[in-house]
Amino acid sequence: VQLVESGGGLVQAGGSLRLSCAASGYTFSSSAMGWFRQAPGKEREFVAAIAWNAGYTYYVDSVKGRFTISRDNAKNTVILQMNSLKPEDTAVYYCAVNLWGRSIRAVSSYESWGQGTQVTVSS
Numbered sequence: 001v002q003l004v005e006s007g008g009g010l011v012q013a014g015g016s017l018r019l020s021c022a023a024s025g026y027t028f029s030s031s032a033m034g035w036f037r038q039a040p041g042k043e044r045e046f047v048a049a050i051a052w053n054a055g056y057t058y059y060v061d062s063v064k065g066r067f068t069i070s071r072d073n074a075k076n077t078v079i080l081q082m083n084s085l086k087p088e089d090t091a092v093y094y095c096a097v098n099l100w101g102r103s104i105r106a107v108s109s110y111e112s113w114g115q116g117t118q119v120t121v122s123s
Helices: none
Strands: 002-006 009-012 017-024 032-038 045-050 057-059 067-072 077-082 091-098 117-122
Touching: 002 091, 017 032, 017 091, 017 117, 032 067, 032 077, 045 067, 045 077, 057 067, 077 091
Parallel strands: 009 117
Antiparallel strands: 002 017, 017 077, 032 045, 032 091, 045 057, 067 077, 091 117
């Protein structure tokens, strides 16, 4: 399994970024995918997830209405569109795969992780 994130960067508060995660090495269309983030000195936290067929999406309360997760099973890609960014969104963002359909919000449910992409939001 290989997951490669891209799209991070530096943006001013109120701006937008689009994160992409390219997956390979497994049957992408059969597995839920998630985005997590980790700020310095903090634990990794759930941000958003999407079911294998995009029929369900899940968000942490702090990003609802601002972030949108989507997937393209033909391209083995999952996207996190982030709008109205805030300084507290600053973190390294990781995509991960939930191969066995376990608890969608738990870090421990995800078997493989990307290397992460830095998102920095300035005030």
